[in-house]
Amino acid sequence: MNQKLLNVSSGKAFADTAVVNGQIVNVFTGEIYPGGVAICGDTIAAVGDISYCIGPDTAIIDAQNHYLTPGFIDGHIHPESSNLSIRNFAAAIQTHGTSTIMTDLHEIGVVAGIDGIRAILEEAKETSLNIYWIVPSHIPCAPNLETSAYRFHPEIISRGLEYPDAVGISEISGFSVISGNDELLESIDLCANKNLSLQGHLAGISGKNLTTCIAAGVVSDHEAITEEEALERLRTGCHLMMREGSVAHNLKVCLQAIKDHKLDTSNTSIVTDDLHVCDAVKKGHLDESIRVALKEGIDFTTAIQMVTINAAKMFHVEHQVGILAPGRRADINITSGPEDFKVLSVISAGKLWMKDQEILKHYSPAIHAPILLNTMHLKREISPKDFEIHVTDGRKQVQVIAMKTESCALVTSPVTGWLNVRNGIVECDVNQDILYIAQIERHGKNGQIGKAFMSGFQLKSGAIACTIGHDNHNIIVLGTNFDDMALAANRLNELQGGQIVVNGGEILSEIAYPICGLLSDLPAEELAAEKEKANRIIQNLSGETSISIPFMVLSFICLAVIPEFAVTDFGFIDVLNEKVIDPIIG
C-alpha cells in the first residue's frame, strides 16, 4: 500500500504537485466542472477541490481555466510502423497527449523473439509512456509460406502471458478462428483461462463468421471499414476500435454508424494501428482523431471518453488509467476546448512533461540490447544473377502474372502481360509497369530468394528496397534492373537494415534501421525529413505513381495473408489458395 499517497489523499501530508484552475473533464460522469488535481509521486491523490492538499512545497501548475483530461490511451498501435526507436516514439506521441498504449510489438517479435520484445519494453522504461503488452497471437502469419527469425507457438505465448504487463493476446485472425487453427485456439484458451483480453483482427469478417469469432471469445476489433461493419460489431457485443491511422482512416464511417443509430458509445474507442512518423510529426496522434471526431459532431466529453476510459475498461485497467481519479496514474493533459482542440501541456506520471507545447523532458538515447542489433544475416553477398527468372525452352516471350497494388489499399490484384526473354532470362518492362520484385531471407536461416513481378509503383529506373516486410521482415526489393536490386540488398546488409533508393549504381537515399532492421535511432523530426526526401526521389524515378508512402506499401506486399498475391522468400504466393505459384503462365 502506498501510504504516502493515502496521507496526501487524507490531508495528513501535502501533494508534490497540484494542477489548479482547471476545468475537469470527468469521463466517469460525463460532466465538466472547475477543479484541480493533486499528485503524490506518479499517482493522483485527489481531484476537485484540492486546496487541502497544497502545502508550502507543493509545485503548482496553473491550468489557466483550460480543460484537464486524462492522458490519452491508444488501445491498438504498432510503434514499429513509425520506424522510431521506442524512446523517440514515446516522445513523439506524448507530445500529443498520449500517455498509455496497448501494443504487441509484433514486428520486433518476428526478428528478435519474445526476448527482443522484452528488451524494447525495457528500453521504454526510461520514458514515462505507460505500455501494456498484448502478446502477439501469431508470429509469423503464414509459417508455411515465409521464413521469420522467430516463431510464436502456444508455449511462447503462455510464457508471454506470465509477464505482469501482459493484458491479453493481439491480432487474433478471424479467418484462423473460422478455419479452426489449432495453435491459435490453444492460445485463446490459455489467455481466456487467465481472464485476459482476446483482441481480434477481424478484417472482412461478418455475419456467421463474426458471430463465430465472438463466440470464441474475441472481445474487440479494429478492422471495421464500413458503417455496416461498425454497427454489426457493436451489435454482436464486440468493442469497436475505430481506426484512424496513417494507412486506414475509418473513424468517420464508424462515427456515422453511431450517429445514424444513436448507439451507446461506451464500447467504442479510437486507435491508430499504424502511425507513420511523418503523420506523427505533422498531424499528431489521438489529438488529431479527437479533432476529426469533433468535426463529425461528436460531443467533447464523449470524444475524450473514446480515447481514455473506454479503452481502459476494454482492457480492464480502468482502476489504473483513463480517468482523473484518486489512485490512478497522474497522466493529465491540459487542453484547449472543442472549438480548437489542442494539447497544450502534459503531466506524465506526475511530472510536468510538456509546458505550453514545449517539451521539458528529453529521453537519452538507449544502448540497445545485443538481441536487437546485428540482425541481418544474409547467407552470402547478393549477386544480380540471383534475381533472374529463367525460361529454358527457348521461348522469346512469356506471359506473366504480376501483382498490382493501388494507392492505399493493401490488397493486390492480378495483371497479366507479355515479357521478352533474352538469353533465357525474362525481362521486366517499365512501359507496361511490370517490374521485378523479390524477397531475400535475411535471418540466416536458408538464404531463400522468392521472385515475382510487380505493378503499380511505376518506377522507370533504379530500385528500392527495405528490411521491413510483413510478416517476416526479410529484404523486399523492387527494381527495374538486377544490378541496382543487388546493390540495394547488399547495402541494406551493410547498414544492418533500413530503406534504400538506388539508381544506375548510385545510392540516392538510405536510412539505416539498426534496431532489428526495423527502427531508426533518429528523432522523429529528422526521420520524417529523411523519409520525405526519399519519397520525393522515388516520385522522381516513377513520375506518375500515386503511392505516397512507397516503403509502407512495399512492406505489405510480402504479407502472405492479404489477398490476392504476395511475394515472400518462398516465392510468388497465391494468398487465397495458400501456395507458391509460378508467375509465368504462358
Add this chain to the structure above:
Amino acid sequence: MNQKLLNVSSGKAFADTAVVNGQIVNVFTGEIYPGGVAICGDTIAAVGDISYCIGPDTAIIDAQNHYLTPGFIDGHIHPESSNLSIRNFAAAIQTHGTSTIMTDLHEIGVVAGIDGIRAILEEAKETSLNIYWIVPSHIPCAPNLETSAYRFHPEIISRGLEYPDAVGISEISGFSVISGNDELLESIDLCANKNLSLQGHLAGISGKNLTTCIAAGVVSDHEAITEEEALERLRTGCHLMMREGSVAHNLKVCLQAIKDHKLDTSNTSIVTDDLHVCDAVKKGHLDESIRVALKEGIDFTTAIQMVTINAAKMFHVEHQVGILAPGRRADINITSGPEDFKVLSVISAGKLWMKDQEILKHYSPAIHAPILLNTMHLKREISPKDFEIHVTDGRKQVQVIAMKTESCALVTSPVTGWLNVRNGIVECDVNQDILYIAQIERHGKNGQIGKAFMSGFQLKSGAIACTIGHDNHNIIVLGTNFDDMALAANRLNELQGGQIVVNGGEILSEIAYPICGLLSDLPAEELAAEKEKANRIIQNLSGETSISIPFMVLSFICLAVIPEFAVTDFGFIDVLNEKVIDPIIG
C-alpha cells in the same frame, strides 16, 4: 475451446435451443430490435437473425414478440439474509430473472470459515444460478469485541483469492482504510496484485475520506444513501451500486442524482445487499428494482443496463455474462415492456427454467456438508441466572443506559432509565420499555455471555431469540424475564440454530436454521409464511412496536461497528470508543 459452440455459431451444426420472435434489448448498443437467440449447451451461439441455426431437432421457444433481456446480475447481495438454503434462495431469485450474483457469503464464513463457504458454493452447483465469489475482507468486523467461530486474516484471504470463481474482496470498510488497519491494507494489496476487484463498504464516508478510500484502490460502494453521496462517489471514480433491498431503499435518491446532473449511467448498477424472504416472495428481486427505476423515469434500456452489463463490467466479467451476445452464458429473460414490467419466462444456462411464470426446474434438497451442520456449541445449558445483572452495594434502584433502536434504521441511540434492584439483581421494566438483552457465545470457544439493556421492541412479556447476530452469529436474546430467555436459548441450541418466540414458558413460534444456525431448509413460500406468523406473534406480545422485521433488526444489534451501541458476548459495547462499558451508570 468449445468446438461444438463454434460449429453452431458458424452454421455447421444446429442449435440445441432457439428463442425466436423476440425484441432484443441490446445493452451494448442501447438499441431494441427484433431477433432471436440461438443456444448451444449453456452458451449463446448467435443473436439476431438466427434462422440458420435452427434445425429439425432444435427446441423452439417462442418469445411472442416480448422483450429478451440478459439475465439480471446482483453485484452485491448476502443470500444469508433471506435465511434460505442456497438452492431455495437461487430458486427464489431466479423466478424474478436474476441469473448471476456476486456474493461474499460472509455470514457463513463467520460460522464455518472458508471451507463452509466453499461447501455452500458446492451446494449451489446443483442450481443454474451463476455465482461469483467476493472473498470477505474481514471476519469478524470487530475481533477484539466479539467471538466468532472463524477469523479471516490475510493468509486466509490469499487462499480465497486463488479460487477460480473469486473476483475480488468485499465490504472493504472505509473507516478501516482511513484508520490504516494493517491486515486490511495487506489484503487489499493481495487482491490488487491479482488484478481483482476491491469492493467497498463506504457507509458515511465522504470528502477526504472517500478520496482516500478510492486512492487505496476501492472501486465500488453500495452505501450511498443521499443524492450528495451518490454524486460524490461517481465524481470520484467510484462505481455506484444503488441499493434497493429489504433494509435500505436508496435507489430513488441515487437516480435523482443521476437525473439532476445528467450523469453517465454506465458506472452505476442496482444491488439489494439484503433481501428478506418475505420480500423475495411478495415483491421480487431486481425486477422490482427495475419497476422502481422505470417509475422514476429511467429509460427502459438504461434500467436493464443497470442490472446487467454495468455490473458485469464492474467485475470485469462482461465477456461471460450481462449481454445477449455469442459466447456468453445463455441466461435470457423474456419480459413484458416498460409499462408493466414483469419477467415472464426465464432461460437459465441454456435451459427453459420458467415458462409463463411457471417454474419447470425444481432443485432437490441438498445433503449439507458436515461443516455446515451442528454448529451450536454452547459450553453448558443456559440457566436463568446467567442473565442476571448484579448490584452488590445494596442499592434499590440504579440508573442504566439502554440502546434504543428505531424501525428500520440500524443505528442505536442511548436512553437512560432507573430500574429497581431486587435481591441484588437489576430488574427490567416493560413500562419504560427497557428490556434485557444478551448475547451468548455459541461456537464452543469461551461460553461468554454479554448483557445489556434494550429499548424499542416494546415487548410486554416473553422473549425472542435467534442465532443470527452480526458479525459473530452468537445467540442474541431479548426478553422480559430470565426464564423465558433461558428457555429460548436452550431450545435454539437443541434446534441447532434458528429463531424463536417464547412466552410464559411456552414456545409460540420456532423456525430451525440447521445450516450454520443461519439458514432454513424450508422453501421460500413456507419460510415466508412462518416468518410472518412469528412477526404477528411478536406484534401481539409488544402491542405497539413499529419494528416490522424484528429478527433482522435484532441481528444488527450485535454489530459492534454500527454506532452508537451494541451487545456482543463481550458485553455492552460503546461502538465509537471501541470498548466494553457498564450499562449501569448510576
